[in-house]
Amino acid sequence: MLTGPRRILLTTLVAVSVAAPMSGTEVPAPVPAAAPGGFTEARYAAARHNLLAAERMAAGHGQRRRAEALRAMADPARRFLFFDGRDGGRSAEVFGDLAGAGRVVVLVPGTDTSIDRYGRLHADAKALQGELGDSAAVVAWLGYRTPQTLSAAVLTPDRADEAVPGLRALVRELGPSRVSLLCHSYGAVACGRAAGGLDGVANIILYGAAGTGTTTPLRTTTPVWAARGTRDWIAAVPHAQFRLPFLTLGLGMDPMSPGAGTRLFAAGDGGHSDYLRPGSLPLRNIAAIVSGTAPDA
Template sequence: MRRFGRTLVTAALTVTVTAGTAGWASGDSQQAVTGPPPGTAAWRADAASGRPLPDPASASPYDVARFFAGLDDRGRRELVHSHPLVVGNLDGAPVALRYEANRLAVLATGEARYASLASPHRQVLAFDPRGRGQVAEVFGDLEGASHVSVIVPGSDSDATTYDAKRAPHTGPAGMARSLRAAAGEDIAVVAWAGYTTPVGVGLDAAAGRLAAAGADRLARLTAGLDAIGAPDPVLFCHSYGSVVGGLAARRTDATDLVVFGSPGMRADTAADLHTRARVWAARGPSDWIADVPNVRFAGIGHGTDPASAAFGARPVPAADVQGHTGYLVPGTRSLAAFAAIAKGEVR
């Protein structure tokens, strides 16, 4: 009864705070970027060798892969140069073409904040300048790797902050680099800032609207990996990214779903995710996420703490993790466990 009463009080307080801060929250509310990439209208009006191009809004990644397999090298490159924003964001297209297309798309923006993404050594798998921008980058050989992992970050991750200076081993790129260094060169890691994230800790972070839109994009990303023959991925979801991972879980072919610093996954138990993936959870002793109420009420809150015994996830050791972003710091037990999961060494 005491726990039930505390839950009701917490929910009531949440609704009160929500109502009382509605004006402030609306100013920070983010509009999710959805739908096909910029340039789709011109793409739909074009053709290749007399064949219509696959519609980015309706063609599956498998349809896209089959289409590109039927083109010769010249036909592929013509599309890259004519429609870089579409090819660069087209799940199922050959990754080398996407890297080239996104380099051209970044250069075409002419914006200094994106300039480093156009460097020849960068492997940018997706780039969308709409809104705050979205970007995904590959570390390693995506087509030749024995194992693939995807980093799904939380709030404040976007194309404008992707290359910003931050603490080492944090942010989508920093976490991806750290995981690959720990796991070895036989794995590829995708740093996926590929959805509209909340800004700060406001109502967007407490609700599931942006996570639902992100889950659609994450599910399509994993289908795209499958369409090009990449290994089934391991999803590493940090903070609000774990809400995205929870909503996408049943629609991905991930072997493992690892959440850390999670406010909840919009599920009461791991079984409620309806996924064949093994579900893992980590939370460090000084992570402020522990102070977030694990309730769902009137659309606010994300449910049971995935690191609790009641949720039923496999535990990841995290006693030496510092703060909310220290899970992939070299030398931590959590990073060692993540690397083992990424390499498929834990059954």
């Protein structure tokens, strides 16, 4: 008989499966054209071409909201390493001078992040790059299909596992030694699952984490940092993981727990979406970690 966190997780899985089934509706998008490598204007131009092609197709199918979002993303002042509008959308937007930056932060988002709901990720990346200054760059990485908060997918690490190959490939391309991973909510699960193949990165920072994706401390030589605001509802999520015949249920251990092996830093009294709010304590502390100075404990 299941008890404690396992019973809660299984009950929740059944509830959200009934109450919030996944939508079968998908916005059509073209196959993206190939882009050159490197951090060059030619690569950014190729991504812009793919954005505009997807915008035209969305508009042609009457998807006005998606078309408007893509049109804004294709602004010549913005730069993307890649864009693919299929399967919910994949992108990597650059803030700052990626080619010349001494430090690079890859921002890995959590649930409910998509092309249609891109504003928060964009604002967070912009705020972080502003706090870090011109010597650093930020990549807002929407490289996987994030689960919906009210869905069965959010209770398993499956979507996080789908993110791992792309995240590791991006880090290799950027040069691991200058990269810090900044992982929010379900994005922390993706970073945790990828951590074993990310040795050499400067930092892994988990904030507002739903879990680490594992039942043991992350197997990495990289410093792993963790923080959670006192008003963040994610603290109430059960931290457990166990295997059923056809899936793994649960998102792993709490990175704030004593056995997680993480370095804790202060996040103040903010809520789940407040960590990178301009002027906030967690934003200052994250910038300090990335810059190599000590944050508030």
